[in-house]
Amino acid sequence: xAKVAPRNEMPRQDPKVRARNFNExxxxxxxxxxxxxANRCLQCKKPTCIDGCPVQVRIPEFILALREGDMWGAVxxxxxxxxxxxxxxxxxxxxxxxxxSCVLGKKFEPVAIGRLERYVADWEIAQGVRxxxxxxxxxxxxxxxxSGPAGLTCAxxxxxxGYKVTIFESLHAPGGVLIYGIPEFRLPKHIVAxxxxxxxxxxxxxxxxxxxxxxxxxxxxxxxxxxxxxxxTGAGLPMFMNIPGENxxxxxxxxxxxxxxxxxxxxxxxxxxxxxxIGRRVAVIGxxxxxxxxxxxxxxxxxDEVHIIYRRTKAEAPxxxxxxxxxxxxxxxxxxxxxxxEVLGTEKGWVRGIRLQKQQLGEPDASxxxxxxxxxxxxxxxxxDMVIMALGTRPNPMxxxxxxxxxxxxxxxxxANEETGRTKKPRVWAGGDIVxxxxxxxxxxxxxxxxxxxxxAYLQNPDQPWWVENTK
Amino acid sequence: MYRITAxxxxxxxxxxxxxxxxEVARKAxxxxxxxxxxxxxxERIPLTIADYDRESxxxxxVFQEVGKTTKQLGKMNVGDELASLTGPLGRPTxxxxxxxxxxxxGGVGIAPIYPIARDxxxxxxxxxxxxxxxxxxxxxxxxxxxxVSDELIVCTDDGSYAxxxxxxxxxxxxxxxxxxxxxxxxxxxxIMMKFCSLTTKPxxxxxxxxxxxxxxxxxxxxxxxxxxxxxKTRFVCVDGPEFDGHEVDWNLLLERQRIYLEQEKRAxxxxxxxxxxxxxxxxxx
Ligand SMILES: Cc1cc2nc3c(=O)[nH]c(=O)nc-3n(C[C@H](O)[C@H](O)[C@H](O)COP(=O)(O)OP(=O)(O)OC[C@H]3O[C@@H](n4cnc5c(N)ncnc54)[C@H](O)[C@@H]3O)c2cc1C
Ligand SMILES: Cc1cc2nc3c(=O)[nH]c(=O)nc-3n(C[C@H](O)[C@H](O)[C@H](O)COP(=O)(O)OP(=O)(O)OC[C@H]3O[C@@H](n4cnc5c(N)ncnc54)[C@H](O)[C@@H]3O)c2cc1C
Ligand code: SF4
Ligand code: SF4
Ligand code: FES
Numbered sequence: 135x136a137k138v139a140p141r142n143e144m145p146r147q148d149p150k151v152r153a154r155n156f157n158e159x160x161x162x163x164x165x166x167x168x169x170x171x172a173n174r175c176l177q178c179k180k181p182t183c184i185d186g187c188p189v190q191v192r193i194p195e196f197i198l199a200l201r202e203g204d205m206w207g208a209v210x211x212x213x214x215x216x217x218x219x220x221x222x223x224x225x226x227x228x229x230x231x232x233x234x235s236c237v238l239g240k241k242f243e244p245v246a247i248g249r250l251e252r253y254v255a256d257w258e259i260a261q262g263v264r265x266x267x268x269x270x271x272x273x274x275x276x277x278x279x280x281s282g283p284a285g286l287t288c289a290x291x292x293x294x295x296g297y298k299v300t301i302f303e304s305l306h307a308p309g310g311v312l313i314y315g316i317p318e319f320r321l322p323k324h325i326v327a328x329x330x331x332x333x334x335x336x337x338x339x340x341x342x343x344x345x346x347x348x349x350x351x352x353x354x355x356x357x358x359x360x361x362x363x364x365x366x367t368g369a370g371l372p373m374f375m376n377i378p379g380e381n382x383x384x385x386x387x388x389x390x391x392x393x394x395x396x397x398x399x400x401x402x403x404x405x406x407x408x409x410x411x412i413g414r415r416v417a418v419i420g421x422x423x424x425x426x427x428x429x430x431x432x433x434x435x436x437x438d439e440v441h442i443i444y445r446r447t448k449a450e451a452p453x454x455x456x457x458x459x460x461x462x463x464x465x466x467x468x469x470x471x472x473x474x475x476e477v478l479g480t481e482k483g484w485v486r487g488i489r490l491q492k493q494q495l496g497e498p499d500a501s502x503x504x505x506x507x508x509x510x511x512x513x514x515x516x517x518x519d520m521v522i523m524a525l526g527t528r529p530n531p532m533x534x535x536x537x538x539x540x541x542x543x544x545x546x547x548x549x550a551n552e553e554t555g556r557t558k559k560p561r562v563w564a565g566g567d568i569v570x571x572x573x574x575x576x577x578x579x580x581x582x583x584x585x586x587x588x589x590x591a592y593l594q595n596p597d598q599p600w601w602v603e604n605t606k
Numbered sequence: 607m608y609r610i611t612a613x614x615x616x617x618x619x620x621x622x623x624x625x626x627x628x629e630v631a632r633k634a635x636x637x638x639x640x641x642x643x644x645x646x647x648x649e650r651i652p653l654t655i656a657d658y659d660r661e662s663x664x665x666x667x668v669f670q671e672v673g674k675t676t677k678q679l680g681k682m683n684v685g686d687e688l689a690s691l692t693g694p695l696g697r698p699t700x701x702x703x704x705x706x707x708x709x710x711x712g713g714v715g716i717a718p719i720y721p722i723a724r725d726x727x728x729x730x731x732x733x734x735x736x737x738x739x740x741x742x743x744x745x746x747x748x749x750x751x752x753x754v755s756d757e758l759i760v761c762t763d764d765g766s767y768a769x770x771x772x773x774x775x776x777x778x779x780x781x782x783x784x785x786x787x788x789x790x791x792x793x794x795x796x797i798m799m800k801f802c803s804l805t806t807k808p809x810x811x812x813x814x815x816x817x818x819x820x821x822x823x824x825x826x827x828x829x830x831x832x833x834x835x836x837x838k839t840r841f842v843c844v845d846g847p848e849f850d851g852h853e854v855d856w857n858l859l860l861e862r863q864r865i866y867l868e869q870e871k872r873a874x875x876x877x878x879x880x881x882x883x884x885x886x887x888x889x890x891x
Contacts, residue, residue: 304692304823304825305823306643306650306689306690306692342690343690343691343692344692345692345693345695345825348633348693348694348695349629349630349633349693349694370826370827371826371827372827372828372829374829374839376839380839381832381833381834381839381858381862383861383862383864383865384865386829387828387829389827389828389829390822390828390829390830393822393823393827393828394822398649398650398822399647403869403873404869404872404873404876405647406647407647407648407649407674407675407873408649408650408822409649409866409869409870409873410869411865411866482861483857483858483861483862530825530826530827531826532825532826532844
């Protein structure tokens with residue numbers, strides 16, 4: 135292999151400046167940088183990168199079009215597989231997906247596929263959303279529950295095929311985690327709004343403030359004229375540790391903290407009404423994307439110190455590499471091999487500290503990662519006035535109200551066929567975090583896409599057997 | 607989207623709205639609540655469904671102006687629209703024929719106790735209702751409550767109307783009278799529910815309260831509303847809002863209600879400043 139130019143860095147806001155504002159951290163490539171990066175791609179005959187992408191984006195094709203100056207060609211190649219590229223280009227864990235299987239990565243650095251994807255998608259948004267072509271109405275209607283990436287993708291694909299699609303969303307704004315969880319500085323909300331508008335332009339109706347399980351049950355939807363129901367309600371239920379002191383004032387679930395900041399825009403209080411506590415010394419428990427987002431929000435709200443407490447080591451931290459690096463650069467302090475055993479409070483019920491215990495790595499557990507083992511007698515206290523629990527989430531059971539025939543696992547996720555999204559209940563499909571537990575935007579989109587295809591296949595031929603075991 | 611179809615001033619700071627929300631009205635049951643947002647920059651606040659009309663598609667909410675959002679809401683009028691309304695949320699009241707029940711409503715809590723008393727009576731219970739407020743001005747729905755109760759006791763803290771007493775006093779007397787009371791519902795400010803629970807405890811009469819913790823989504827996804835009941839953490843929005851008052855950790859609830867005191871004060875001051883500038887002619891109070 136000839137010598138390959140180093141990967142082109144994407145300009146970012148200076149860490150000192152960005153640590154105090156909510157503007158986007160990564161500024162995106164210029165045209166010159168994008169072309170230079172695109173030129174690094176070898177245009178492999180057998181491109182291994184494509185298999186690394188959960189939706190099989192035709193990566194070399196869009197990169198080739200980009201470097202030849204055919205921007206619309208790049209957009210077309212990209213959007214053929216991915217409805218939401220401006221979002222994926224920003225939030226996909228590329229280092230474990232497409233870029234992990236780029237051949238260049240073996241000897242050199244992989245092509246910055248995500249950054250190029252973002253560049254092409256942003257270029258398209260700057261041109262204005264085009265009016266897409268939609269098949270004529272086929273007289274069938276589908277109810278999609280949840281407006282996260284799984285629901286939006288499934289709805290968009292079905293609408294293109296001529297289905298009448300209604301999305302039911304419990305919050306007052308569409309987008310799921312993209313709108314309530316992932317902060318503005320990582321995924322600007324106007325980008326999410328553009329993508330939602332695109333889905334609406336396909337004819338999809340979005341009914342907000344509608345909690346399925348409360349306002350309607352799944353069976354009521356099926357009985358009231360919907361030919362199929364897709365469940366894309368995500369995994370929005372927060373977990374706590376069940377340690378003493380967890381209900382003191384100043385202990386937040388990451389979900390509450392991020393919802394207040396992102397959905398309710400508490401960082402603009404009092405212009406926006408929703409308040410948020412400003413911690414001086416903040417401890418965030420966990421080291422996934424959620425933890426990084428919570429920590430970096432706390433910093434931007436004005437905390438003096440933010441500490442990430444994680445029971446394993448950096449190597450096991452589930453966050454995207456880029457966000458971990460960003461958090462380090464911004465001055466977040468990391469405490470690996472450490473876990474809280476108690477939250478300490480004042481007499482008035484406010485957090486005053488946290489009791490931590492050191493861990494060491496043991497044998498691998500069910501997840502394949504080494505199990506953290508407590509070191510007895512290693513407890514010590516850290517003074518903090520705010521604790522954010524970012525321990526992971528489970529599906530919210532509300533959508534399952536009065537539907538005992540929707541089989542679920544012991545983790546609360548719904549049982550569904552991986553390839554088709556079919557649940558055990560006829561005419562009900564599911565995909566995204568509700569099936570997998572907390573995962574990624576692109577995997578949720580992939581599931582939404584596969585379910586849309588299968589809903590179409592089934593509704594065209596409803597006489598087929600409903601449940602077939604996974605063939606994978 | 608969610609149009610206000612009627613407005614009534616029940617007391618200087620207590621207002622009643624009817625809101626057109628036919629789908630919610632169709633499903634609503636006593637004990638449930640909705641979350642409303644006044645405008646696009648607004649907070650999501652929980653309000654109990656005080657009544658519903660499935661035919662006309664209207665919901666009734668009654669609220670007390672205590673801070674920025676409720677004051678702003680109070681300035682809205684018939685024809686105005688709420689930015690959003692979500693519901694019905696929470697578990698409905700468990701209506702059964704228990705025998706003889708006492709329904710206590712304190713202050714703005716009179717509104718949510720009304721549909722509960724009505725439904726309990728319809729289920730065959732003998733309903734003894736006790737309603738109270740700080741003073742005469744703040745008392746409302748006396749006749750409405752009388753119409754769904756077998757007996758009604760009315761009191762004010764300052765004696766400006768009816769009997770001078772806190773609701774806990776007649777509650778204790780009825781329990782002491784030797785009549786067999788099967789269950790008690792008490793709804794009002796947290797402190798009143800706490801003392802009602804303390805009053806009934808020695809008599810061993812189960813007491814249901816409706817907790818008003820701080821909320822965001824109202825669907826179980828944030829944990830802002832968590833309380834401790836019987837030593838366990840529960841989410842008011844999905845596990846409640848009604849719980850056994852003898853099991854509630856009242857001090858925790860009261861502490862948690864104070865989390866945003868400072869910010870709430872700032873928001874209110876800003877609102878009042880801006881509002882005064884906007885229409886200096888408007889009467890105060
Ligand atoms: C803070 C945070 C940061 C993340 N960062 C990344 C990242 O950088 N990269 C990445 O790939 N992934 C990331 N993820 C994970 C990713 O966002 C999720 O895997 C993805 O959003 C799942 O999509 P979904 O459509 O299944 O569900 P969600 O996005 O959770 O959407 C579900 C929607 O359904 C609605 N809903 C729930 N119940 C009901 C009901 N009963 N009735 C009506 N509506 C209902 C919810 O309000 C929500 O809008 C992050 C997650 C979080 C929380
Ligand atoms: C399930 C439920 C049902 C409710 N039903 C009603 C109802 O029918 N009518 C009604 O008037 N109120 C009801 N409340 C309380 C109502 O939600 C609050 O009064 C409202 O959120 C206050 O908003 P604000 O911005 O006007 O005041 P804020 O500025 O937020 O608060 C002003 C003052 O009220 C206190 N406060 C704030 N939030 C609450 C709360 N959730 N409960 C009690 N005190 C609070 C604050 O500590 C502060 O002292 C209910 C609460 C819950 C949880
Ligand atoms: S969608 Fe995600 S994984 Fe697929 S090519 Fe784009 S950035 Fe890579
Ligand atoms: S594997 Fe890498 S170099 Fe090869 S086509 Fe894909 S992106 Fe280009
Ligand atoms: S209000 Fe968010 S979980 Fe109850």
